[in-house]
Amino acid sequence: MYSCTPASAAVLLETGSLCPVTTAIVGLASMMSVTEYQFAVAVAMLCGLMVGSFLNVVIYRVPRGISVARPRSFCPACKVPIRPLDNIPVLSWCLLRGRCRSCHAPISSRYLAVEVLTGIAWGMVTAWQLHGIALSVSKSLYDHIPQLAALLILVSVLVAAGGMIVDRVAS
Ligand SMILES: [Zn+2]
Numbered sequence: 627m628y629s630c631t632p633a634s635a636a637v638l639l640e641t642g643s644l645c646p647v648t649t650a651i652v653g654l655a656s657m658m659s660v661t662e663y664q665f666a667v668a669v670a671m672l673c674g675l676m677v678g679s680f681l682n683v684v685i686y687r688v689p690r691g692i693s694v695a696r697p698r699s700f701c702p703a704c705k706v707p708i709r710p711l712d713n714i715p716v717l718s719w720c721l722l723r724g725r726c727r728s729c730h731a732p733i734s735s736r737y738l739a740v741e742v743l744t745g746i747a748w749g750m751v752t753a754w755q756l757h758g759i760a761l762s763v764s765k766s767l768y769d770h771i772p773q774l775a776a777l778l779i780l781v782s783v784l785v786a787a788g789g790m791i792v793d794r795v796a797s
Pocket residue numbers: 701702703704705706726727728729730731
């Protein structure tokens with residue numbers, strides 16, 4: 627019996643009895659330092675949060691036939707444009723305690739959920755793809771970029787579609 631904890635990995639490396647998870651982590655580390663890997667996943671999560679913020683616009687506007695490009699973000703209750711500082715993913719919703727700064731109308735927790743969900747999904751997809759790159763011997767990082775991009779678009783579309791369905795059921 628052995629566990630896949632990082633502490634036991636060094637011992638297992640010497641004995642050669644690595645579990646698949648540890649083998650994958652060791653393979654990943656040989657291609658990319660752990661710090662670079664974590665950095666890439668963190669950047670993907672931040673990008674996911676920003677994409678999630680845009681998906682909220684899509685979820686609200688597309689079913690109502692409003693352009694997603696213009697006008698800029700506004701409060702659905704009082705229609706006052708949202709200041710850029712009040713439009714920071716997750717942070718603004720938490721600082722404003724889920725209320726509009728102008729009219730204090732509650733802002734649906736769906737906005738927070740979509741941003742968090744998209745951030746997590748982007749981080750997970752990126753971690754999964756980087757994991758695949760580390761295990762692959764024939765492909766370079768650049769060969770994986772179209773697949774990574776396609777998967778990120780796919781999860782974003784799924785989040786947007788899910789958000790629209792939830793909004794429709796809730797209203
Ligand atoms: Zn308002």
